[in-house]
Amino acid sequence: MPMMYGYGSLWGLGMMIVSLGIFGLIIYWAVYSGVRKGLKEGPRDKD
Structure with a gap:
């Protein structure tokens, strides 16, 4: 049982790290695309 629990928590931690990544x-x-799009269109076009 403890081994299974340890494996489960380790798997959960790994999945959390992967999803966070x-x-x-x-x-x-998204930020990079927005900045690149904003620079390409020009700052005054946003207003």
Whole structure:
């Protein structure tokens, strides 16, 4: 039982790290795309 619990918690921790990494990557990509788009269109076009 303890081994299974340890494996389960380790797996959960790994999945949490993976999902956090994917979430951060999506946010980073969205921000990067927004900045690049803003620079390409020009700052005064946003207003």
